[in-house]
Amino acid sequence: MKTIDDFNFKNKRALIRVDFNVPVDKDGKVGDANRIEAAKPTIEKILKDGGSVVLMSHLGRPENNESKYSLEQIVGKVSEVLGVDVKFVNNCVGEVAEKAANNLKPGEVLLLENLRYHKEETEGDSDFAKQLSKLGDIYVNDAFGTAHRAHASTTVVAKYFEDKCFGYLLQKEIESLNKVLKSAEKPVTAILGGAKVSSKITVIENILGKVDHLIIGGGMAFTFIKARGGNVGSSLIEEDKQELALEILAKAEKMGVEIHLPIDSVIADSFSELANTNITPIDNIPDGWMGLDAGPKTIESFSNVIAKSKTILWNGPIGVFEMDAFSKGTIELGKAIGQATKNGAFSLVGGGDSVSAVKKFGLEDQMSYVSTGGGAMLEMLEGKSLPGIEAISGE
Ligand SMILES: Nc1ncnc2c1ncn2[C@@H]1O[C@H](COP(=O)(O)OP(=O)(O)OP(=O)(O)O)[C@@H](O)[C@H]1O
Ligand SMILES: O=C(O)[C@H](O)COP(=O)(O)O
Numbered sequence: 001m002k003t004i005d006d007f008n009f010k011n012k013r014a015l016i017r018v019d020f021n022v023p024v025d026k027d028g029k030v031g032d033a034n035r036i037e038a039a040k041p042t043i044e045k046i047l048k049d050g051g052s053v054v055l056m057s058h059l060g061r062p063e064n065n066e067s068k069y070s071l072e073q074i075v076g077k078v079s080e081v082l083g084v085d086v087k088f089v090n091n092c093v094g095e096v097a098e099k100a101a102n103n104l105k106p107g108e109v110l111l112l113e114n115l116r117y118h119k120e121e122t123e124g125d126s127d128f129a130k131q132l133s134k135l136g137d138i139y140v141n142d143a144f145g146t147a148h149r150a151h152a153s154t155t156v157v158a159k160y161f162e163d164k165c166f167g168y169l170l171q172k173e174i175e176s177l178n179k180v181l182k183s184a185e186k187p188v189t190a191i192l193g194g195a196k197v198s199s200k201i202t203v204i205e206n207i208l209g210k211v212d213h214l215i216i217g218g219g220m221a222f223t224f225i226k227a228r229g230g231n232v233g234s235s236l237i238e239e240d241k242q243e244l245a246l247e248i249l250a251k252a253e254k255m256g257v258e259i260h261l262p263i264d265s266v267i268a269d270s271f272s273e274l275a276n277t278n279i280t281p282i283d284n285i286p287d288g289w290m291g292l293d294a295g296p297k298t299i300e301s302f303s304n305v306i307a308k309s310k311t312i313l314w315n316g317p318i319g320v321f322e323m324d325a326f327s328k329g330t331i332e333l334g335k336a337i338g339q340a341t342k343n344g345a346f347s348l349v350g351g352g353d354s355v356s357a358v359k360k361f362g363l364e365d366q367m368s369y370v371s372t373g374g375g376a377m378l379e380m381l382e383g384k385s386l387p388g389i390e391a392i393s394g395e
Helices: 034-049 071-082 095-102 119-123 126-133 156-160 168-183 197-210 218-227 239-255 296-307 328-342 352-360 375-381 387-393
Strands: 013-017 052-056 087-089 109-112 138-141 164-166 188-192 213-216 258-260 264-268 277-281 290-294 311-315 346-350 369-371
Touching: 013 034, 034 052, 034 071, 034 168, 034 352, 071 087, 071 109, 087 095, 095 109, 119 126, 126 156, 138 156, 138 387, 156 387, 164 168, 164 387, 168 346, 168 369, 168 375, 168 387, 188 197, 188 296, 197 213, 197 218, 197 239, 197 375, 213 218, 213 296, 218 239, 218 290, 239 258, 258 296, 264 296, 290 296, 290 328, 296 328, 311 328, 311 375, 328 346, 328 352, 346 352, 346 375, 352 369
Parallel strands: 013 052, 013 138, 052 109, 087 109, 138 164, 188 213, 188 311, 213 258, 311 346, 346 369
Antiparallel strands: 264 277, 264 290
16 A cells, blocks of 8 residues: 555645644634644655645534634644644635645645535545645645544545545544554553443443443533432433433443442532532532533542553543643543553553643653544544545555
C-alpha cells in the first residue's frame, strides 16, 4: 500500500480529511489546538513538495447549521499553527467551493466550511462525496478521530480517487494502537467517561473481552445507576439504553470483568459554575439536581483500581472539567494514571475533550501515549476495522 511519502505533491492539490473537531468556547476561541497541531506534519509535507491543500472537517454535531459550529471560527488558529494565511470558504461543496479550490496556488491552504452542515455527509451520500472529490487531485485521510465513521468525507469519497493515502497522523495512530493491542500487559483497565452515552455504550459491551477492570464514570455512569434503580435527578442519562446497561453489567459478571461505578457525586442545582453544590451517594441524587463530578469516595475507589493496573486506557472526562467547580475528579484521576505510569504501567488517553483536559491540567507528559481519537481509539482497541482505514487500505 502506498504511503504519503510515495507521493510528490508538486503542482497537485491535496484534499485532506482532517479532524478539527476541537473545543471552541462561546466566544469562538479554540480551547485546545492538539488536533490541529497533530495534522501539521502532513500539511507541511504537501506544501513543501510544492502542492496546495484543501482541508475538510466537521465540528460538533450541528442539527440546523448553527453558527457555533462554523469552522470559520478556527481559521485564525489553523493559520497560527501552520504559519500560513489559511483561506476559508463558506461551503464545502458547489460552485463557490470549487472556485476557491481551483484558485489555490502552490503553498496555499483552504479550509472548507463544516461538512456536517450537509446531512449528506453523515448519510455517506455518494453524490455529495463525488462533489467533494472535485476539490482535489489526491485524497489524503488524516482524520483518525473520525475514522470510525462511515461518512462521505471519511470513506465514500475515497472511491473517486485513483491516488489516495493516509496522512502521517493516521499512520502513526494505527501503528501505535496496534502495538498496544498486541502487547497489553494485564491487568488491563479501561476508564470510560464523557458525555457520548449512546454512541459509546455499545463500545463498553465490545471491550469487555479485552479488559480486566472497567471504570465507568462521568456522564456515562448515570444510565447504569438509573437502570439499577438509583435516583439520578436530572443527570445526563439515555432512557432507552437502560436495558443494555443491565445486560452489560450481567455480561461483565459472567466474563469475570470487574465493573467499577461511582460511589458518590458532586451534584449541582444547575449546569453552571455558579450553581449550588453538594455531595451525595451516586444513587440518591434529589430531583432537580445533577451529578457533574466524581465525589471523594469515587475518586479514592477509582484511584485504587488504577494503582494496580499495568495497562490503562482512558476516554472521557469523569466530570464537567471545563468548569473549575467540577474538575477535581478528572484532575485526580489523571494524577492517579500519571502515578501508575511512573510505576511502570502503560497508559493511553484519547479523545478530543479528554486530551484537552489532560493538557489543561498539565498531565500530558505523564501519559505513555496520547491519541487524537476518542471513539475511534476505543473501536480500534475493540479490534474492529475502521471504515476510514478500510476505504484506503482495502482491508
Ligand atoms: N457528569 C457529567 N455530566 C455531563 N457531562 C459530562 C459529565 N462528565 C463529563 N461530561 C462531559 O463530557 C464531555 C466529553 O465527552 P466525550 O465523550 O465527547 O469525550 P472525548 O474525550 O471528547 O471523546 P471523543 O473524542 O470521542 O468525543 C466533556 O465536555 C465533559 O464536560
Ligand atoms: O471527537 C470525536 O470523537 C470525533 O471528532 C468524531 O465526532 P462524532 O462522535 O461527532 O462523530
